[in-house]
Amino acid sequence: MSPDYEALLRRYARGDRTVAVQALGAWRTSDLDLQIHALQRRAKAAARCPSCEDLLDALPLKAAVMLHLDRDEAERPLGTGTEQPRGCPAEQARRAGQIASILAQRHGTRDFARRFFLAMAQRCQWDFCLQAALQWGRDGLARFPGDASLLLAVGAGLEEQATLGAGRKAQRRSCFLEARRFLSEAIAADPTLTEASVRLGRVQWRLAEDEAAQLTLEKAVQRGGAPSLLYLAHLFLGQVHKRAGRAEPAIAEFTRALELGPQRQAAAVALSQLLLSNGDVAGARRVLEQTLVHAGRRTERDPYWDYVASNAAQAEELFEELREETGP
């Protein structure tokens, strides 16, 4: 391995991140790949001979992962808006993943690697790089089989692909079915994961499995969780009842959702439309008016708006956490 490359890793680890990230940009692609191959060779040698000196022990590998990741971020064109997200992760992110794979095999750094794969899957989903999101999630699961958070991330990515992706109905249905499998496995691995239950309920509803959806969402409500998740659970339960023609419980669920977030537009629109379809024109208008006066001055976003694309903040918080762990 080149001493210059090693020096760059140490520089990042010392906290001189901006300079290190900038300096990495001057490296040729082929030279960088040589460094990664050198790291991989050392990892293989260490695995073959547990009693030998492990040359990787002395290297700041966590810093190497984050250095390549930050370089990837610097190289990707910035998005110009919600519907024009930045480009998908490319070569530098691939190198970060290769180093994270080495960490996944080493005692003491496995959880760092697991969180890296998770954050990558979540960030890619937010950036609408769905294939990449699924690949990062699956790569993570290959190294951490049965991990509830990774199963949830893949399930959420598949749900988004089925919801927003183009393609025939049969393709979308097949995505929903796959999402259902991943989300069920996530709940089996960690029954306290309320987000997985809420997503599973929604996916079951999309698959026209209304009874199962109702059961799953009611369990999620009983189990409790973050207010934003409970809001979504009530909102989706309302949709389940509505489609089944049960207007009263549907109105009750939409109303509960609105109680949890009186400014939230999705619950108000859903409730208003149900009231209108039941002939309550005045009620429908009143509910709409009450939510529209909040336009432009909401103190919080409606969690439904970010539901499909998942949670970007979660991924960025995770990356920040990982950066903090790169020090010597």
Added chain:
Amino acid sequence: MSPALRSIVGLALLGMASLAPAQEMPVFRSEVESAYVDVFVSNNGRPVRGLQATDFELKDNDVSQAIELVSTETRPVRAVLVFDTSSSLAGEKLVALRMAAEAFLEALRAADEAALVAFSEEISWLAEPTTDKAQVRSALTRLRAEGATAVFDALYAALALSDTGGRSLVVLFTDGEDNTSILGAHQLRIVAERSNVLLHVVGLRAASLTPAREETDQARALREIAEASGGRFWTPESPERLREAFAAIAASMNERYVLRYDPQGVTREGWHGLTVRLRGAKGRVQVRRGYWVPPPR
């Protein structure tokens, strides 16, 4: 809150207040139980003018009705512009949209009202229905392109709040696929069928919204909803052509015929399927598929 934002909120509140009057009466009827049917007749794409009541044959649930023509002069239009201002609109599209809206306002008559709704994931009423077009022009300057797209939710809000009787027109503009609505196309179809609103949809993204190519599910749904209301789906090929489409929509409101009749021989409540044909005269008739009278609550 900034002064600018405060003034937007103030307008939104005013708008809501004026849009709010509860209208329990079925939409197509006045207090004397007459039905008004807004009809557009064209031949080779051009409006057919000068038709008389005797040129039309109208059936309500297959029962022929005695009709009379009402002057459009006596029935001003209440037009609600519903604009997609998601982040994909940034740049020349938004500039072109503002110019198109100006052309639309220009083509309205003095007595006609206009209002402006903007939406990304969030729906905002930026200008209340008013005959003072300057207020709407002022609101147009406050349009900002940011956020995602909730077409169906915004369309629902516009239909539900502008359906207050009279000649209600909603012109929906969008350039992309819905990604944040809680409502879907099926629900909107029912809402549109049961409202008295004439809906025109202007879809810009040629690659996915032009019927000549493969239509997306959303484009198809919006076209069907517009046609069911008696309106149509416009597909300008570029932002520069938006102006023409909007001006044509406004102008067509003056070229339409309003037929009035007192329904005879049909049950009052429920769905009233409408068919309007021309007797003798040549032309294509665009009319809503029917109207809905809800049972008493």
